[in-house]
Amino acid sequence: xxxxxxxxxxxxxxxxxxxxxxxxxxxxxxxxxxxxxxxxxxxxxxxxxxxxxxxxxxxxxxxxxxxxxxxxxxxxxxxxxxxxxxxxxxxxxxxxxxxxxxxxxxxxxxxxxxxxxxxxxxxxxxxxxxxxxxxxxxxxxxxxxxxxxxxxxxxxxxxxxxxxxxxxx
Amino acid sequence: xxxxxxxxxxxxxxxxxxxxxxxxxxxxxxxxxxxxxxxxxxxxxxxxxxxxxxxxxxxxxxxxxxxxxxxxxxxxxxxxxxxxxxxxxxxxxxxxxxxxxxxxxxxxxxxxxxxxxxxxxxxxxxxxxxxxxxxxxxxxxxxxxxxxxxxxxxxxxxxxxxxxxxxxxxxxxxxxxxxxxxxxxxxxxxxxxxxxxxxxxxxxxxxxxxxxxxxxxxxxxxxxxxxxxxxxxxxxxxxxxxxxxxxxxxxxxxxxxxxxxxxxxxxxxxxxxxxxxxxxxxxxxxxxxxxxxxxxxxxxxxxxxxxxxxxxxxxxxxxxxxxxxxxxxxxxxxxxxxxxxxxxxxxxxxxxxxxxxxxxxxxxxxxxxxxxxxxxxxxxxxxxxxxxx
Numbered sequence: 001x002x003x004x005x006x007x008x009x010x011x012x013x014x015x016x017x018x019x020x021x022x023x024x025x026x027x028x029x030x031x032x033x034x035x036x037x038x039x040x041x042x043x044x045x046x047x048x049x050x051x052x053x054x055x056x057x058x059x060x061x062x063x064x065x066x067x068x069x070x071x072x073x074x075x076x077x078x079x080x081x082x083x084x085x086x087x088x089x090x091x092x093x094x095x096x097x098x099x100x101x102x103x104x105x106x107x108x109x110x111x112x113x114x115x116x117x118x119x120x121x122x123x124x125x126x127x128x129x130x131x132x133x134x135x136x137x138x139x140x141x142x143x144x145x146x147x148x149x150x151x152x153x154x155x156x157x158x159x160x161x162x163x164x165x166x167x168x169x
Numbered sequence: 170x171x172x173x174x175x176x177x178x179x180x181x182x183x184x185x186x187x188x189x190x191x192x193x194x195x196x197x198x199x200x201x202x203x204x205x206x207x208x209x210x211x212x213x214x215x216x217x218x219x220x221x222x223x224x225x226x227x228x229x230x231x232x233x234x235x236x237x238x239x240x241x242x243x244x245x246x247x248x249x250x251x252x253x254x255x256x257x258x259x260x261x262x263x264x265x266x267x268x269x270x271x272x273x274x275x276x277x278x279x280x281x282x283x284x285x286x287x288x289x290x291x292x293x294x295x296x297x298x299x300x301x302x303x304x305x306x307x308x309x310x311x312x313x314x315x316x317x318x319x320x321x322x323x324x325x326x327x328x329x330x331x332x333x334x335x336x337x338x339x340x341x342x343x344x345x346x347x348x349x350x351x352x353x354x355x356x357x358x359x360x361x362x363x364x365x366x367x368x369x370x371x372x373x374x375x376x377x378x379x380x381x382x383x384x385x386x387x388x389x390x391x392x393x394x395x396x397x398x399x400x401x402x403x404x405x406x407x408x409x410x411x412x413x414x415x416x417x418x419x420x421x422x423x424x425x426x427x428x429x430x431x432x433x434x435x436x437x438x439x440x441x442x443x444x445x446x447x448x449x450x451x452x453x454x455x456x457x458x459x460x461x462x463x464x465x466x467x468x469x470x471x472x473x474x475x476x477x478x479x480x481x482x483x484x485x486x487x488x489x490x491x492x493x494x495x496x497x498x499x500x501x502x503x504x505x506x507x508x509x510x511x512x513x514x515x516x517x518x519x520x521x522x523x524x525x526x527x528x529x530x531x532x533x534x535x536x537x538x539x540x541x542x543x544x545x546x547x548x549x550x551x552x553x554x555x556x557x558x
Binding site: 011014029168169 | 463
């Protein structure tokens with residue numbers, strides 16, 4: 001498990017983590033590599049499951065004819081002998097509503113991010129699917145009211161006009 | 170009515186405004202311009218630095234600081250230079266915090282020069298050097314660098330311009346506008362000449378953190394150079410803090426003490442809120458610098474390849490955020506090239522001749538612009554070149 005990366009691989013990963021849509025030729029130019037080298041690196045990183053996918057960050061609040069409710073749920077669970085938290089985590093992350101799941105240190109064990117169309121759906125997820133699990137001891141549900149920043153990207157950033165002088169020494 | 174001009178000193182009346190000014194005025198009047206003419210980072214100052222400055226204001230730290238700057242800041246600068254550039258300066262007596270590196274250069278020459286003393290300036294160079302030396306009563310003596318040597322000063326060329334009146338040499342590596350980096354071997358070569366002819370070195374190292382392929386060497390770190398070198402740097406470029414106007418100069422005690430006399434009478438102390446921001450930057454801003462540096466390097470790689478592919482030959486610059494392609498293949502002067510490019514394709518670059526005669530035939534393109542802008546600019550320049558054929 002896990003692979004040690006060289007400097008170019010690290011740089012490539014940092015670049016595409018910020019922008020997954022830079023074309024191969026531009027990536028090659030920026031990294032001072034040949035385009036084939038970039039393609040090979042990407043294929044290898046995908047095969048090693050270092051790169052897990054290429055998704056798009058969408059601000060759904062700007063899309064008027066959709067509804068999206070996001071909740072973060074703190075869950076206390078009883079770990080199972082021999083399997084720790086992994087067994088219950090797997091039972092939870094298989095639900096399609098679960099967007100993220102983390103094992104936490106501190107006052108609770110699992111942090112779940114759930115996305116649904118309505119608060120009712122989230123509530124049904126908690127009462128019908130999550131709470132009945134044998135290992136789940138308690139849950140606390142927090143609804144997200146507004147997203148300011150996600151995955152390092154600011155939603156509705158202040159207007160980004162370049163205030164530099166057009167030509168300067 | 171009296172013409173007020175007659176009150177202006179002769180020397181200032183004859184002082185020419187920078188050639189950059191004309192392009193600035195022209196570009197200002199136009200819309201949709203993509204500017205590769207900007208001599209400053211496209212990043213905003215790291216937030217933690219802005220916060221630290223806010224905080225200092227909230228706490229009411231609004232008084233003057235010591236003339237030489239906050240001792241904490243001088244200690245941090247001294248520590249930083251020791252850690253990254255292997256040069257040691259006593260923060261109490263050998264570091265002066267200035268209003269940008271520009272003020273440090275100004276005070277340096279006013280401290281060093283007697284009327285008529287010659288200072289060697291390596292061109293193409295930053296536009297302020299020659300006027301600053303003249304205003305200090307010195308005589309700038311130009312030594313040119315060329316594309317064949319990737320704009321790195323050659324020992325033989327330096328030897329050729331030394332006279333009995335030569336007092337000092339002004340070095341800037343990595344260089345604005347060429348991006349040329351003098352590496353350890355280059356500096357060792359120059360050092361021999363400098364010591365042999367007992368020259369003083371004013372070393373503008375403002376781009377020292379933005380070096381891409383080799384490690385950076387400060388000339389002050391070479392043997393027997395400390396006594397004869399002023400190391401000038403600042404926060405503008407590496408920390409994206411140009412508007413804060415904060416720089417520093419380090420050197421032997423006697424010279425820093427002399428410079429501090431001028432500084433105390435003319436400036437008192439550098440802005441306090443900027444000093445608190447700079448303290449945060451130099452103590453905790455390394456990760457930000459490295460992130461920005463990586464991004465500049467990627468854009469450099471891209472633009473150098475793109476320009477060479479369209480026939481504007483340029484060397485791979487070792488540092489800063491400028492490329493200096495030759496436009497000689499077009500048959501145009503650099504002024505005509507830059508002006509026509511601006512008017513027809515709305516891309517602003519700086520014609521090389523404003524950086525000295527040896528810059529004629531070249532343009533300076535700053536790649537401190539987003540990749541999207543750079544790609545669009547390259548497409549426009551290529552289209553412009555097509556029209557010249």
